[in-house]
Amino acid sequence: MTFEGYTQETLDFLWGIRFNNERGWFLDHKQDYEKYLLSPTRALGEQVYDAMHARYPKEPFMLKMSRIYRDMRRLHGQGPYKDHLWFCIRAGGEDWTGRPTFYFEIAPDYYSYGMGFWAPKASLMEAYRRGIDSDPAALEKLVRRFNKQDVFRLYGPEYARKKGETTKLLTPWYNRKSINIQHELPPDERIFQPELAQDIIDGFDALMPLYKYFDALCTQTDSQ
Numbered sequence: 001m002t003f004e005g006y007t008q009e010t011l012d013f014l015w016g017i018r019f020n021n022e023r024g025w026f027l028d029h030k031q032d033y034e035k036y037l038l039s040p041t042r043a044l045g046e047q048v049y050d051a052m053h054a055r056y057p058k059e060p061f062m063l064k065m066s067r068i069y070r071d072m073r074r075l076h077g078q079g080p081y082k083d084h085l086w087f088c089i090r091a092g093g094e095d096w097t098g099r100p101t102f103y104f105e106i107a108p109d110y111y112s113y114g115m116g117f118w119a120p121k122a123s124l125m126e127a128y129r130r131g132i133d134s135d136p137a138a139l140e141k142l143v144r145r146f147n148k149q150d151v152f153r154l155y156g157p158e159y160a161r162k163k164g165e166t167t168k169l170l171t172p173w174y175n176r177k178s179i180n181i182q183h184e185l186p187p188d189e190r191i192f193q194p195e196l197a198q199d200i201i202d203g204f205d206a207l208m209p210l211y212k213y214f215d216a217l218c219t220q221t222d223s224q
Contacts, residue, residue, distance in 0.1 A: 003044040005192045006106070009036040014083055014108035017068075021079025033068065037085055041065070041106065044197055045087035048104070051201045052089055056208070062092040083107060089204070091215065098124060100214040102204045111191055112184035113200050114152055115207045117214050120178055128217055132166055132174060140169050142209050146181075151203060155180040179214070181207060 013032045016025065026033070042065060049063040066086045070078060084107035090099060098120040104113040120128075132139055146152070156176040166174045173179070183203060190196050 001043040001046055003040060003047050003194055003197045005194050005196065006040050007036055007192065010040065010106070010191075011108055011187055013037055014106070017079075017081050018083035018108055021081050021083070023080065026081055037106075038068075041085050041087060041104075044104065044200070045089075047197045048087075048200050048204065049089050051197075052102070052204055055205065060091050061089050064088050064090075099218050100211045102207070102211065104200055106187075106191070108187075110184055110186055112182050113203060114180065114182035115204070115211055116181070117156075117179035124218065125177065127220070128214075129163055129166075129174060131217060132170055133164070136167050136170055139173065139213065140167065142213055143169055143173065146210065149206065152181045152183050152207065155182055181210065 009032060013029060013036055016029060017033075020026075045063055045065060049061065052059075053061055064087065066082070068082050068085060070080055070082055084105055086103055086105035088101045088103040090101040098118070100115055100117050102113075102115050105111065146154075154172060156178045159175050159177060162175050164174065165171075190199065
């Protein structure tokens with residue numbers, strides 16, 4: 001299946017579910033969900049996954065699609081449906097947290113893609129900082145390359161109390177609880193175009209050295 005672009009009906013549904021987040025409305029518009037949101041997102045995910053698998057056949061990538069249904073145990077006053085949909089590509093395994101992950105997400109008021117290193121254990125981030133302390137040059141090389149591009153930005157919550165000091169170049173990376181490297185825009189003409197898939201593929205390809213850095217950290221920590 002080839003991604004042919006989203007449509008205005010995609011955004012109409014996403015806005016609709018945000019402001020009409022209840023079962024009756026969703027059932028009345030379920031066909032719109034499947035045709036205009038679920039189907040193109042699945043096609044986009046499969047096309048990006050196939051390209052990444054072809055470029056990096058030795059990486060044990062898996063494709064995971066989100067569901068629009070919220071976990072009923074964790075509604076916390078929210079409606080039963082999400083107003084966004086995402087897919088992610090990463091190494092396989094039961095635990096999908098605390099490992100580097102490529103992702104794409106679409107919502108009524110934005111779309112984004114990049115690489116996340118979410119919810120890592122404190123011990124993993126301690127190992128990350130020790131790695132920087134012992135060999136800052138390895139990450140500095142990647143950060144210099146990252147700083148030359150203007151597509152992605154670095155995000156992620158920081159510790160209120162600094163965990164230590166490092167080089168000026170690595171300071172923005174050092175004291176974060178998690179890492180999110182993201183490109184985010186309000187919906188524009190690009191989401192309606194098939195070329196969005198290639199944008200994402202090229203973006204993931206550019207982030208692959210950072211992905212491998214964090215994946216190696218996870219593998220090393222798992223083996224200890």
